[in-house]
Amino acid sequence: MDxxxxxxxAKEHNLKNVDINIPRKKLVVFTGxxxxxxxxxxxxxxxxESQRQLLETFSAFTRKWMPRIxxxxxxxxxxxxxxxxxxQKRMGENRRSxxxxxxxxxxxxxLLFSRAGQPFIGPSFYFSFNIPEGMCPSCHGVGTTIALDxxxxxxxxxxxxxxxxxHYQYRLGGYYLNCMxxxxxxxxxxxxxxxxxxxxDRLLYLEPTRLNGEEHGVLVNVTIEGIITxxxxxQFIKEDMSERDMKYFKVETxxxxxGTRLNERALSVKVNGKNIAExxxxxxxxxxxxxxxxxxxxxxxMVNPMKVRLKHLIDIGVGYLSLDRPISTLSGGESQRVKMxxxxxxxxxxxxxxxxxxxxxxxxxxxxxxVSMLRMLRDKGNSILVVEHDPAVILEADxxxxxxxxxxxxxxxxxxxxxVDALKGADTMTGKYLSSRSQNGYSxxxxxxxxxVRDASLHNLKNVSVRIPTGVLVCVTxxxxxxxxxxxxxxxxxxxxxxxxxxxxxxxxxxxSNPATYIGAFDKIxxxxxxxxxxxxxxxxxxSDGACPKCNGQGFVEVEMHFLENIRVTCTECxxxxxxxxxxxxxxxGKNIAExxxxxxxxxxxFFEDKAVRHKLGTMKEVGLGYLTLGQTLSxxxxxxxxxxxxAEQLHKKGNIYVMDEPTTGLHMADVQVLLDIIHKLVKAKNxxxxxxxxxxxxxxxxxxxxxxxxxxxKGGEIIAEGTPEDVAKVERSYTxxxxxxxxx
Ligand code: ADP
Ligand code: ADP
Ligand code: ZN
Ligand code: ZN
Numbered sequence: 001m002d003x004x005x006x007x008x009x010a011k012e013h014n015l016k017n018v019d020i021n022i023p024r025k026k027l028v029v030f031t032g033x034x035x036x037x038x039x040x041x042x043x044x045x046x047x048x049e050s051q052r053q054l055l056e057t058f059s060a061f062t063r064k065w066m067p068r069i070x071x072x073x074x075x076x077x078x079x080x081x082x083x084x085x086x087x088q089k090r091m092g093e094n095r096r097s098x099x100x101x102x103x104x105x106x107x108x109x110x111l112l113f114s115r116a117g118q119p120f121i122g123p124s125f126y127f128s129f130n131i132p133e134g135m136c137p138s139c140h141g142v143g144t145t146i147a148l149d150x151x152x153x154x155x156x157x158x159x160x161x162x163x164x165x166x167h168y169q170y171r172l173g174g175y176y177l178n179c180m181x182x183x184x185x186x187x188x189x190x191x192x193x194x195x196x197x198x199x200x201d202r203l204l205y206l207e208p209t210r211l212n213g214e215e216h217g218v219l220v221n222v223t224i225e226g227i228i229t230x231x232x233x234x235q236f237i238k239e240d241m242s243e244r245d246m247k248y249f250k251v252e253t254x255x256x257x258x259g260t261r262l263n264e265r266a267l268s269v270k271v272n273g274k275n276i277a278e279x280x281x282x283x284x285x286x287x288x289x290x291x292x293x294x295x296x297x298x299x300x301x302m303v304n305p306m307k308v309r310l311k312h313l314i315d316i317g318v319g320y321l322s323l324d325r326p327i328s329t330l331s332g333g334e335s336q337r338v339k340m341x342x343x344x345x346x347x348x349x350x351x352x353x354x355x356x357x358x359x360x361x362x363x364x365x366x367x368x369x370x371v372s373m374l375r376m377l378r379d380k381g382n383s384i385l386v387v388e389h390d391p392a393v394i395l396e397a398d399x400x401x402x403x404x405x406x407x408x409x410x411x412x413x414x415x416x417x418x419x420v421d422a423l424k425g426a427d428t429m430t431g432k433y434l435s436s437r438s439q440n441g442y443s444x445x446x447x448x449x450x451x452x453v454r455d456a457s458l459h460n461l462k463n464v465s466v467r468i469p470t471g472v473l474v475c476v477t478x479x480x481x482x483x484x485x486x487x488x489x490x491x492x493x494x495x496x497x498x499x500x501x502x503x504x505x506x507x508x509x510x511x512x513s514n515p516a517t518y519i520g521a522f523d524k525i526x527x528x529x530x531x532x533x534x535x536x537x538x539x540x541x542x543x544s545d546g547a548c549p550k551c552n553g554q555g556f557v558e559v560e561m562h563f564l565e566n567i568r569v570t571c572t573e574c575x576x577x578x579x580x581x582x583x584x585x586x587x588x589x590g591k592n593i594a595e596x597x598x599x600x601x602x603x604x605x606x607f608f609e610d611k612a613v614r615h616k617l618g619t620m621k622e623v624g625l626g627y628l629t630l631g632q633t634l635s636x637x638x639x640x641x642x643x644x645x646x647x648a649e650q651l652h653k654k655g656n657i658y659v660m661d662e663p664t665t666g667l668h669m670a671d672v673q674v675l676l677d678i679i680h681k682l683v684k685a686k687n688x689x690x691x692x693x694x695x696x697x698x699x700x701x702x703x704x705x706x707x708x709x710x711x712x713x714x715k716g717g718e719i720i721a722e723g724t725p726e727d728v729a730k731v732e733r734s735y736t737x738x739x740x741x742x743x744x745x
Contacts, residue, residue, distance in 0.1 A: 002079060005046065005352070005383065009075030013040040014412035014627075020401065021417070022046075024079065025350075027374055027384045029397035031430045032415070033668040034640065035407030035627040038387045039356070043085065045072045046385065047354050050083035069567055081383065083352040086339045088332030088360060088639065095142055096130060099330075100280055100323030103342055105309050109323070112302040113276050116294075117269035127269075127276050129261035136257035143261040143324075148228050149250040150204075156193040164192045165227060167248060169234070176230070183211060183224040204228045260324075280324040283713045284310050287323070305345075312341040316373050317366040320460075320481035320713025331485065332504070332639065333361025340373060349381040359390040360665055363479040363694050365735045367392040389668050390695075391434060395420055402428045408600050408627025433669035444724060445472050445683065445703045451496065459486045460717035467722075468492070470657070470688040472703035473679055477693065477728075477736040478720070481712025484692045488659060492690075499657040499690075502646045504639030504665060511554045512542040515601070515637075516630040518645060521616035525630075528610055529593055533586045540593050546583040548574035578631075597631025604630055619648040624674040640666025647678065657688045664695040672697055699736065700725050700743045707736045 007020040014037050022028055030038040052069040091102060100106030107124075114124035128134040135141030158164035160180065163172050170177050180186050186203060187195070195203065206226035225233070231248070253259040260267060260277030267275050272294060279287055288310045291303050313319065316337045321330075330338065336358060343353065358370055371393060378384045378398075386393065394400060400423050402416035415428045424435045447469030456464040461483050468474060476484045493499045507518055516522040523537075530537035539546040547553030550573035559567050570576045577584060577594040584592045589607065599607060601620045608614060620626065623644040628637075637645065643663055650658065663679075664672050672695060679689050683703075693699060705728045707721040721731035729740040 005080055006076075006078040007041075007045065007074060008077070010041065010045050011073040012044050013037065014408055015040055015045070015073075016412040018412070018414055020414055022383070022385065022401070023399050024383045025378065025381055026398035027378050027396070028386065028399045028401060029394050030385065030387045030401050030403060031389065031394055031668065032403035032411065033405075033407050033429060034624065034666050034671045036403040036405075036411035036668075038403045039638070040412075041401075041403065042354050042385050042387055043356070045074055046077065046080065046352065047083045047085055048072045049074065049077050050080050050352060053080065054082055070570070081350050081352050083354055084343065084348075085354050085356075086336060086343065086358070087356040088336045090330065090332065091327050091335050091339065095326065095328065097327040098280075098323060099321055099325045099327060099338065101130075102327050102338065103309055103313070103323075103345075105306050105323055106280070108302045108306045109276060109279060112294075112299060112306075113269055113271060115302070116271055116299050118271070119269065121265065121269055127262065127266050134262055134266045136254060136261055136263050138256040139254035139261065141261045143254055143257065143259040144251045145254050146249045146251055148231055149248055150228075152248050153227065153231075154192060157191060159189045159191050160186060161188040162191075167227075167231070168244070169231070170227070179222045179224055182220055182222050185211075185224060202226065208233075277324070281322050283320050283322055284313050285319040285713075288314060288319075309341065309345050312344045312373070313338065315369050316341050317362055317369060317480050317712075320711070320716070331361060333480065336360070340377075344373060344376060347380075350383075352383045352385060353377055355384070355386040355388070357388055357390075357665065358386060359388060359393055359694075360662060361480050361694070363477075363735060364392060364696060364739045365479055371396045389664075389666070391669065394423075394430070394434065400430070402426070402430045404429055406627070407624075408602070408629075410627065429668065429670050447472050447704065448686075453487070453492055453495065456487060456491045458490055459483065460713055461486055461491070462717045464717065464719060466706060466719050468688075468690065468706070469704045471683070471686060472688065473683050473701070474688070474690045474704045474706065475693050475699045475702035476690065476706045476708065477699055478708035478716065479710075479712050479735060482708040482710075482716035484708055485661065486717075487708065488690060488692055489661065493659055496657065499659050500650060501659045502643055502650065502663070503661050504643045506635065506639075507637065507642045507645055508634045511556075511633050511635065513634045514597070514631045515620065515625070515628050515634070515645060516597070516617075518634060519616045519620055519648060521604075521613050522630070524610060524613045524616065525596060525608070526593075528608070528613070529586065529588045532588045535586065539583055539586075540579075542578060546579055548578055548580060550574065551578070553578045594631075597629070599630055600626065601628055601630065602626040619651045620645070622651060623648045623678055624671055638666050640664075644675075651678070651682070652685075653687070654685050655687065657690065658682060660689070660691045662693060662695075663691055664693065664698060669697070676701055696739055696743050700740060705736070705740075707731070707734045709733075709735065 003024055004021040005024055010018050010020065020041065030042055032038050049072050052071060055069060110124040110127040113127050114122065125131045126134050129141035139145050153165060153167050155164050155166055181188055204226045205228055206224065207229060208223055208225040210223050212221055262277055267277055269275060279290065282290065288307060291307055294303055318334055318337050359367060362370060367390065374384050374386065388394060397420055400420055401414060404411050404413065404415045416423055416426045416431065423431050448471030450467040450469050452467055454465045464487060476488055478484050493501055516525065526537040526540040529540050538544045542553030548571060551557055551571035555576040555578040556568040556570050559569055579594055584594055586592060601617050605614060605617050605621060625641065625644055625648065663675055667675060676698065682689050699705060702725060705723065705725055706719060707728050709716050709718065709720045710733055721728040721734040721737055725740050725744060728734055728737045729744055731737040
């Protein structure tokens with residue numbers, strides 16, 4: 001049995017006391033409908049237990065300072081190894097972190113310049129924008145400068161007395177404005193547009209000046225300064241400027257280093273005619289080609305490891321990125337692929353790698369490369385556990401574990417474990433969809449009108465003009481980096497602010513929000529409890545006196561770990577129930593509020609009779625979230641679940657434009673059918689639905705397809721084909737067209 005990771009009696013979340021044998025050093029794919037328990041097995045049981053055992057290996061002395069990670073609910077796990085999680089979480093928000101620094105390629109590049117640069121100037125840190133010797137002195141190596149956005153601060157059509165300064169620090173009657181008035185240096189009643197240049201300069205740039213002013217006839221001593229001088233002094237380049245402050249500033253490319261972050265000395269050094277900033281701004285594919293022209297005993301030690309790393313990044317489908325790209329601007333899928341490429345360059349063996357839907361954001365064309373990477377990691381002697389829905393990945397697995405049959409309490413069992421061939425013959429949801437990918441067709445609708453987008457040229461877009469039909473389902477397709485998000489999320493939604501974006505960003509950070517509060521059902525449920533018990537409904541809120549005082553109604557306390565993710569420990573006072581004993585004694589139809597919060601949406605629909613409660617919960621069931629627990633924190637929802645929850649909130653509205661980015665994320669082939677039904681319902685109710693999507697089952701059902709490309713990055717940014725799926729299938733140059741050809745009848 002050494003060849004297996006053996007799990008005995010797994011009971012976390014919805015798992016039904018299951019035993020699982022997972023072959024080691026193989027590519028194992030976990031499938032099953034959304035909410036069936038795949039992530040609970042892979043992340044909350046195997047990965048969590050591996051982390052816990054790792055902490056146990058620290059000395060007793062060290063452990064004294066660490067919280068106890070609770071053991072996942074499982075009787076035993078045998079043959080486990082250290083695990084590494086490769087998910088879609090963004091890789092940190094540090095403004096200084098770039099693709100180059102995160103992959104260490106920049107380290108080698110600096111070494112290359114310090115050894116082989118013309119003229120030779122000194123140590124490699126002379127080329128680092130994180131160190132004073134290399135950084136641009138104007139922007140301190142950030143590449144951008146922050147300047148006050150006067151358009152946001154000043155209303156030129158008003159006078160100072162009418163509130164021309166639209167900034168909370170200059171409120172009418174507030175301290176600063178009173179000082180300005182008292183100084184008598186400014187005409188308070190003249191509209192700003194009538195100020196002379198001299199008056200304006202004084203208003204904006206006056207250096208701090210002490211003078212005697214007069215207020216209500218009393219002589220006062222005030223310090224007065226210009227608005228820009230003052231706001232800059234008080235808030236400029238605070239590392240953590242709040243959002244409230246940030247909105248008055250605009251970020252601009254640094255005028256001195258033009259965004260390269262480096263000082264003149266560093267930029268003057270060249271290798272084969274290019275300086276380090278020029279190489280950092282090249283697309284990775286171009287950089288690779290450039291490095292091909294450099295070889296020799298002096299440079300090989302730097303160039304070769306760079307090429308290995310670049311090759312991994314290119315193969316995995318992000319060759320259109322550049323080393324200077326800030327990590328904080330990468331999408332979830334891009335972040336995941338960069339993390340994966342990083343692992344390929346490291347020599348750990350006998351690890352467990354856990355992946356969360358690595359196919360996200362990838363065009364069918366690039367799935368083959370993804371699978372090759374997974375195999376490379378496996379062949380180094382690692383166990384690869386992948387949660388995945390894409391049939392193209394499932395079909396390549398060494399071993400498939402199907403979890404189900406349904407979601408939530410209807411799932412939690414292993415319905416199949418074996419080879420792909422055996423799965424095709426198996427009577428499980430995944431087996432059935434794999435052997436026949438047929439789906440009932442929808443008849444194509446004709447657009448009710450068109451919205452034009454003209455001359456879009458952000459990022460890689462090549463002055464794109466395109467018509468977007470309304471009243472239909474529109475799919476925007478193309479390989480990763482072709483410009484889909486730039487066109488739709490950045491350009492279209494900016495020009496049409498009434499479009500409703502339903503994305504996968506978290507629905508709320510507060511640990512007091514849950515699906516029931518989000519959808520608005522919890523208020524009604526609290527009212528039911530209040531009525532039944534003759535108390536106020538506020539008592540049942542997590543923010544009231546009724547909440548457990550120790551954990552403030554969260555049910556857990558969070559312990560900060562300095563070198564690992566924060567760890568949550570169940571509250572010892574309420575045992576995770578979140579309320580005081582007094583509140584828990586109050587019942588509604590025999591259940592207390594904590595018991596209700598533990599119900600799934602489906603269970604709650606069977607329990608409550610109140611119309612309003614049922615309507616709200618019903619929308620969640622409609623979008624396929626009937627398996628969610630009312631009280632689970634919103635942060636426990638996956639991106640796909642968050643997106644469907646937002647969809648539920650919008651479900652019964654009319655005449656809107658909805659924009660969604662890969663709504664099939666986290667969805668099993670069977671769930672995709674449910675999603676399609678919802679989208680078609682929205683369209684039928686005269687809404688326009690625009691989705692960025694790679695899933696061919698969705699694309700083939702679109703009324704209109706806009707295909708971008710042909711490639712990612714500089715070689716993309718054009719419209720390659722537009723029209724019905726049949727029209728696009730005819731276009732030779734379109735990768736999407738090629739795949740559609742095989743799918744259409
Ligand atoms: P899958 O990965 O197959 O989509 P999950 O493992 O995420 O499914 O979820 C399985 C079940 O466990 C679902 O009913 C889900 O709502 C529930 N669940 C997941 N995370 C939590 C959590 N943090 N707290 C409570 N229930 C959870
Ligand atoms: P898609 O959505 O088709 O994957 P994107 O619109 O995300 O493509 O990217 C198109 C191009 O624009 C790519 O070359 C990408 O690297 C670039 N890009 C996207 N976002 C940014 C950004 N915030 N800063 C700089 N370049 C970006
Ligand atoms: Zn600069
Ligand atoms: Zn508590």
